[in-house]
Amino acid sequence: MNAETARGTGKTIRPADCPCGGAAPNQKSGAKAPRYAQCCGRFVDDAAVPATALELMRSRYTAYVLGDEAYLRSTWASETCPADLDVDPAAVGAPRWLGLAVKRHEQRDDTHAIVEFVARYKTGGRAFRLHETSRFTRGDDGRWRYVDGEVSSD
Ligand SMILES: [Zn+2]
Numbered sequence: 001m002n003a004e005t006a007r008g009t010g011k012t013i014r015p016a017d018c019p020c021g022g023a024a025p026n027q028k029s030g031a032k033a034p035r036y037a038q039c040c041g042r043f044v045d046d047a048a049v050p051a052t053a054l055e056l057m058r059s060r061y062t063a064y065v066l067g068d069e070a071y072l073r074s075t076w077a078s079e080t081c082p083a084d085l086d087v088d089p090a091a092v093g094a095p096r097w098l099g100l101a102v103k104r105h106e107q108r109d110d111t112h113a114i115v116e117f118v119a120r121y122k123t124g125g126r127a128f129r130l131h132e133t134s135r136f137t138r139g140d141d142g143r144w145r146y147v148d149g150e151v152s153s154d
Pocket of ligand 1: 018
């Protein structure tokens, strides 16, 4: 049995607590993580549509944790979605995501929003922070999608 069949084709096991931790601006430190099924699981697994760019951003972070490439593609603006996307958490050198903090969520108008966040991860035994301000647009279908992000070096 090779690694490919060991991983299987089905969904990976879902966590009880949501990996996103319910991150939001002004969230109290030490806040209890929401249940996955009541948080990002609604969007990643149950096809509910996030009402805000913040909900979408959290669910995309969670999809990275779970390695759900299909969800990431379906929530990425077609103009900017990369052809090459490898988010398999079991791959060699894949980042291990450790937590999400949201610093800012601004809905600028009906179809544009930004979310500034810090995602922590480990790879190759070293810890990193990804500090990004992401842009989102809402399409005619009412769905928010990720467009791109500006990474701050800090
Ligand atoms: Zn969540």
